[in-house]
Amino acid sequence: MLTSQKKTNAIYWSSGIVSICGIIYEVLFGAAGSYILGDGIKQYTLTISLFLTGMGIGSYISEKVTRNLIISFVWIEFLIAIIGGVSTFLLFGVTAFLAEGTDAFFLYFVTLLVGTLTGVELPILIRKANEIGETLNRSAARVLFSDYAGGLIGGLLFLYILRPQFGLVKTAFIVATINACVALWLLYYFRDEIKRVKTHATAGLFIILLLFSGIFFGEEMAFSFEQRLYRDPIIFNEQSTYQQIILTKEQGDLRLFLDGQLQFSSTDEYRYHETLVHPAMGLSENRENVLVLGGGDGLAVRELLKYEEIKSITLVDLDPNVVELAKTNHDLVDLNEQAFEDKRVKVVHEDAFNFLEKSSDLYGTILVDLPDPNNESLNKLYTLEFYQLIRNHLLPGGSVMIQATSPTFATEVYWGIDKTVQAAGLETSNLHVDIPSFGDWGFVLAKREPVHWDDISIEVETEFLTTEVLTGLRAFGKDVDADIVDKNGEQVKLEVNTLIDPNLLEKYLKAWRDY
Secondary structure (H helix, E strand, C coil), X not given: CCCHHHHHHHHHHHHHHHHHHHXXXXXXXXXXXXXXXXXXXXXXHHHHHHHHHHHHHHHHHHCCCCCCHHHHHHHHHHHHHHHHHHXXXXXXXXXXHCCCCHHHHHHHHHXXXXXXXXXXXXXXXXXXXXXXXXXXXXXXXXXXXXHHHHHHHHHHHHHHHHHHHXXXXXXXXXXXXXXXXXXXXXXXXXXXXXXXXXXXXXXXXXXXXXXXXXXXXXXXXXXXXXXXXXXXXXXXXXXXXXXEEEEEEECCEEEEEECCEEEEECCCXXXXXXXXXXXXXXXXXXXXXXXXXECCCCHHHHHHCXXXXXXXXXXXXXXXXXXXXXXXXXXXXXXXXXXXXCCCEEEECCCHHHHHHHCCCCEEEEEEECCCCCCHHHHHHHCHHHHHHHHHCEEEEEEEEEECCCCCCCHHHHHHHHHHHHHCCCEEEEEEEEECCCEEEEEEEEECCCCCHHHCCCCCCCCCCCHHHHHHHCCCCCCCCCCCECCCCCECCCCCCCCCCCHHHHHHHHHHHHC
């Protein structure tokens, strides 16, 4: 028979492990919501709030548990294992097959339910420790210490190991298996107090077998669900440290998605990249040194390499997995024409904001080929402070070209970016181009000096852009120009986007939600 001290230690260890699992579920649900539903701030806020609310409800419910504390804990763990394990797997299925909005309801319901079950755990363990002989202050202090310390460990495990190495679906099954194993472990330690212990253990082993099947086969099934979210067959799917990377291909149309957002279609990407690159190069007095922020697919670099006078291209992209894909995937290599093989191209894997803060180099042309400001991290790269850093790295006579989302879908956002660039002390000029896979897309060209379009001519080989076409790209219809009016017919005052007042993010999310 085990001593009471060993049983008490088992309780403390169990509280730490289930706390690790709890925090992982918490951030896992937030990450899943961000990926599938978008708006990372909203999803993390809602899921964490619901999870904590559930824990409060669970703590209240726990006082109703008066007998068989260990068996109650064991079956709570089994329930968490079952529900938590299949959570993200089923979320992909709900998103693929059921009506719009059902996925959000499912995610929030599961978050609240798992949070509630998690909230029942610790009070039961504290009471069981008291029952064995521990004083209340000692048992509560140690269990809560295990809970808080476990929270830190769980967060770090999810951030640096589980999410990047195993993805959302497999992570849920792995953590659920740990929950079930903890239940069996305590079942063993308190076997002398429990009737029909073999029955409970058999149920636990059966649950673990189901979860193991989820670890090995669940991701493949979820992949088939995810395939329904994309128009074309998925040929590459990887969860990097920073984002979900997906390539699709159908009848020669290659498409890249990052966290579910389309980055390009090979059928018309040249329209985007020619507009991004050649006006800025044509208006730059010094073309020798070029900086590209973003653009890890290598398509902007492909266009830049058409200029023989270029001596160096520095490409700054946060995610090395994207660049590696662009270097090794034969479809992407064909599309970017082996851009990264050129010795003039230097790749830096770093946040663009941090790179500009630390670097002292100056450039004749700077291309900002970053994703839209659809989360707080990306919004930082559309602020006054960021554009001031760009200005400080721009040679006199140099040019900056910034992709600036759609002036049709998000008119206030587009002209807000333009105003923010101007506030950084740069002169701007505006362009937009029709890209069938995206729609109408906008760019902001900026210089230290006034922009003189008469000085430009497109001399390199292109598929779309000519000097004459540029004239048309600079014309905006009355419904998408800078004179924006609201539904009441009143003039909208454009605001500068700053780190302290990141107003652009909410406007962007609202614009794309309402369009």
